[in-house]
Amino acid sequence: MNATNKRIVAILWTMFWLSTLFQWPSSAQTTRGDDIAVVVNPDTPVNDLSLAEVRKVLLGERQYWNSKLPVVLLIRAPVARERDVVLRVIYQMTETQFKQYWIAKIFRAEAASPPKIVYSNDMQFELVTALPGAIAFVDARNVRPGLKVLRVDGHLPGDRDYPLR
Amino acid sequence: MHRRVLVMVVMFLAAGSARGQSSPPTDQTEQVKALLERVEQLEKRLAEVEAKQAASPVTSAAISNVSTRQKSEPQGATAPPGPAHDHMAQEQAVAQQAEIHYPSLQFRGFADMDFSATDEKGTTSGFKLGQLVLHLASPLSRKISYFGEMTFNAHADGYTVEVERSIIRYDYNDYFKLSFGRYHTPIGYWNTAFHHGAWLQTTIDRPEIVKFGGTFTPVHFVGFLAEGNIPSGGAGLSYNVGVGNGRGDIISRPGDAGDINNNRAWVANIFARPVKLYGLQLGASVYRDKITLMNGKDYREWITSAHLVWTRGDPEFLTEFANVNHRQVLTNRTSNSQGFYTQLGYRLPWFEKTLKPYYRFEYIHTPKSEAVFTNLDLVESIAGLRYDISSYAAFKGEYRHASRNVLETPTFNGSVSGLFLQTSFTF
Numbered sequence: 255m256n257a258t259n260k261r262i263v264a265i266l267w268t269m270f271w272l273s274t275l276f277q278w279p280s281s282a283q284t285t286r287g288d289d290i291a292v293v294v295n296p297d298t299p300v301n302d303l304s305l306a307e308v309r310k311v312l313l314g315e316r317q318y319w320n321s322k323l324p325v326v327l328l329i330r331a332p333v334a335r336e337r338d339v340v341l342r343v344i345y346q347m348t349e350t351q352f353k354q355y356w357i358a359k360i361f362r363a364e365a366a367s368p369p370k371i372v373y374s375n376d377m378q379f380e381l382v383t384a385l386p387g388a389i390a391f392v393d394a395r396n397v398r399p400g401l402k403v404l405r406v407d408g409h410l411p412g413d414r415d416y417p418l419r
Numbered sequence: 420m421h422r423r424v425l426v427m428v429v430m431f432l433a434a435g436s437a438r439g440q441s442s443p444p445t446d447q448t449e450q451v452k453a454l455l456e457r458v459e460q461l462e463k464r465l466a467e468v469e470a471k472q473a474a475s476p477v478t479s480a481a482i483s484n485v486s487t488r489q490k491s492e493p494q495g496a497t498a499p500p501g502p503a504h505d506h507m508a509q510e511q512a513v514a515q516q517a518e519i520h521y522p523s524l525q526f527r528g529f530a531d532m533d534f535s536a537t538d539e540k541g542t543t544s545g546f547k548l549g550q551l552v553l554h555l556a557s558p559l560s561r562k563i564s565y566f567g568e569m570t571f572n573a574h575a576d577g578y579t580v581e582v583e584r585s586i587i588r589y590d591y592n593d594y595f596k597l598s599f600g601r602y603h604t605p606i607g608y609w610n611t612a613f614h615h616g617a618w619l620q621t622t623i624d625r626p627e628i629v630k631f632g633g634t635f636t637p638v639h640f641v642g643f644l645a646e647g648n649i650p651s652g653g654a655g656l657s658y659n660v661g662v663g664n665g666r667g668d669i670i671s672r673p674g675d676a677g678d679i680n681n682n683r684a685w686v687a688n689i690f691a692r693p694v695k696l697y698g699l700q701l702g703a704s705v706y707r708d709k710i711t712l713m714n715g716k717d718y719r720e721w722i723t724s725a726h727l728v729w730t731r732g733d734p735e736f737l738t739e740f741a742n743v744n745h746r747q748v749l750t751n752r753t754s755n756s757q758g759f760y761t762q763l764g765y766r767l768p769w770f771e772k773t774l775k776p777y778y779r780f781e782y783i784h785t786p787k788s789e790a791v792f793t794n795l796d797l798v799e800s801i802a803g804l805r806y807d808i809s810s811y812a813a814f815k816g817e818y819r820h821a822s823r824n825v826l827e828t829p830t831f832n833g834s835v836s837g838l839f840l841q842t843s844f845t846f
Contacts, residue, residue: 306694324561324590350771358612360527361527367525
């Protein structure tokens, strides 16, 4: 191999590794997710829930805020980051396990209907505003005025120890 | 020499393209996420533009014109709506769509197909159509709901249809829910956690102590039931208390069409789901009844049961114990039969957690003094694998080895091994 060929090989080798480095999803490229806020209809008589209480609500073990106000669960459709965080942190289930959980829950006559699926933040905002007792999970960047943001374990989104992220 | 360089260039390009091809799933997910973010940004922009338009004098004028026109026009005339009006109308439409309309019937089905081959004398291997289960759930109002479960069962001479559960429930709040109907008796864990759809349970069959058509514990119950949570902080206590007809003439069946005596059965079940141990449930139940057999003899029945389960799947651990005490009313002669099972499963981390190997050990002992049951002595081991083909369908394969009391059940050859296969699904 003469010097020219060696140089060509060296350039190609350098290009290969550079391209590899740029294609690799580095920690800088995958943006750190923002906190997921727990929002409720402003008339809901609750301001602060522990993570365990949020889990009870999402598991359908707590179905009433009080005897006159049932919980209306809203969950984003698959692929949304809010749903990923809810499934990972609160349910600790895969997508399949989540679906099976709710089928079994209804089949056991423990709940009359599964959580309502929402497809966008707009839809989520409109439903939480319109439905008494509604609870939803919103990226903290997209929280709008008119929603009540709950403290979780005493923390609001943005706090260092906020658990939903 | 140049050829060698050319070969290396081709290899380089091939490696690059192969690398590019190896990452489409991540790329697609990223793209979908990016698109969702873009949709959200556009929604924001749209909301801002609409807000600006609503605030601008031209639009205000247009709105005032519209309102003036609305006032002057006769009722029934429609005015062209402005953007703000559109937004409000859209909000109302979404909210209306999301509102539950009563009654709101939801329908779900379960079915399974089975294959079995055992070394039991006098049996043949082959396929069997499992239960076809139809489940109905319908909220009748914000606090009243109905649940129904029907099964279609294959027999040698045709099919039978059975109403397995039919329940109307009134929810006062989380602490008190009252229902009437036909239930799966809340004794222990399995009987109320898994119902007739085989897809719901990890294994092919239910444990012997809660087997449908079995006699060890009364699987069904007709009457009323109060249930709910108990304010108990981190202990996560809940209860079921019920009164009903109890066992019928045929002790494997409840008194659907009326009780066989003037004594009601009652059941109480308490269980805890500790907040700090998400997935754990432990509980205890008692059941009391008076049984009148077809020969006219009366027996007092007293069932005590306890369970401990970890339901998270990795691992899944279920264990349940029941003691059935029978005392003949006339002679005071008593007998105690015990049964338990322990089941361990583990959802493997590979293949998207679709594989779950499991093992179950079952044991039942009935003493010779037992007069209500026929002999049910059993020692059984089950080892199997469940594969979730999709979110709604599963394949299961099991090897079973069981030993029973030969003298009391002469048709059974004492020790039986067999292979069992099932595909179960929900639709």
